Amino acid sequence: MAGWRMGFAAGNPRLIQALTRIKSYLDYGAFTPIQVAAVAALSGPQDCVTEVREMYRERRDVLIRGLHAAGWDVPSPQGSMFAWAPIPERFAEMGSVDFSKLLLKEAGVAVAPGLGFGEYGEGFVRIGLVENTQRLRQATRAIKTFLNKHGVKQAEAVS
Amino acid sequence: MTEEFHRIRRLPPYVFAEVNKAKAAARAHGEDIIDLGMGNPDSPTPPHIVKKLVETVADPRSHRYSVSRGIPGLRKALAGYYERRFDVGLDPETEVIATLGSKEGLANLSAAITSPGDTILVPNPSYPIHQFGFIIAGASVRSIPATPDEDMLRALERAVRHSVPKPTALIVNFPSNPTHSQPRSISTRSWLLSPVASRSGFSPTSPIARSILATSPRRQSCRYQVPRILPSNSPPCPRPTRWLAGAWVLQQAIRA
Incomplete structure (x- = not known):
């Protein structure tokens, strides 16, 4: 439903009232069928939640294992649908924007440069778990070849 | 006047745009790019939710302007969700609002x-x-x-x-x-x-x-x-x- 643009805020009534007032001048709310479908999502069966969570967990494990095998030590995310990866030492000086462009050019993998999230995001890239495990394996293989070419040592054993 | 508007001057060019441009160029050359850059979920919406959307859209009454702060049923459903999930009570009238x-x-x-x-x-x-x-x-x-x-x-x-x-x-x-x-x-x-x-x-x-x-x-x-x-x-x-x-x-x- 990400593209359906349905969200909410809850809590502090003073803040909610302020937001309600300003929005009453700006919009007529989300299209009714989307709001009704959101009710079905919140109040209906929650099995899909478990399935989605498992899907992301599997993707995360595939990505992190693959990157470790490629010699890129990326911490395994405990939440969200992203890995936050420190740029490998070898490329540290070039910064996140140029590193992202190089990775795109040479490995065919697009990531989000950390600088886009603020100055303290420099030195990192964000990798989304937004492709299936087969594509993620393909991505980590390409990254492995890329890192290998640039002289980054590969891990000997994969746990 | 050639000077940028006050607010626009405070918004730096989108950093991601640079990488997106390179991505589009590579794709235009027929390259297979694996895009892990945007946080754009690829999995489909669960069928029971899509079904509800389709059912509702078939009713012309649903085509009129909606309610800015969210229809009452949605605000109640959100309060119910917080009750079940976090054991937190919310008043759907004053403590919940739907957003886009x-x-x-x-x-x-x-x-x-x-x-x-x-x-x-x-x-x-x-x-x-x-x-x-x-x-x-x-x-x-x-x-x-x-x-x-x-x-x-x-x-x-x-x-x-x-x-x-x-x-x-x-x-x-x-x-x-x-x-x-x-x-x-x-x-x-x-x-x-x-x-x-x-x-x-x-x-x-x-x-x-x-x-x-x-x-x-x-x-x-x-x-x-x-x-x-x-x-x-x-x-x-x-x-x-x-x-x-x-x-x-x-x-x-x-x-x-």
């Missing part, structure tokens, strides 16, 4: 509560709208370094001590986008529960905040009357609202 995704809600909330010159504390790195909503609204944003190796706790204390005027709001986002930090694993949690936070008016008095932050809830009095904000664009563990909707949570009533 979390970006829109956060941007308009920023505009609604900010006076020009207010100081807002925002973790950095953060999802862009967390700070730019307030910048668009005319606030001064002070960054709190939120990199894994930074002591966020100390940075927060310094920011509170040295900001004039005192910060009006603090943005907190768990699990953080982009750093995926969890409230359980970083010092923000202890800061939000600390006496310094309390003195600064950031005490987690809300039942929602407590359910997320604390195992032993405690009420703290505040010396300053400031809005306390605890947004989260998804609940603390990978759960449905992450894809269902950007969800964010504001702390409950200001206690003076």
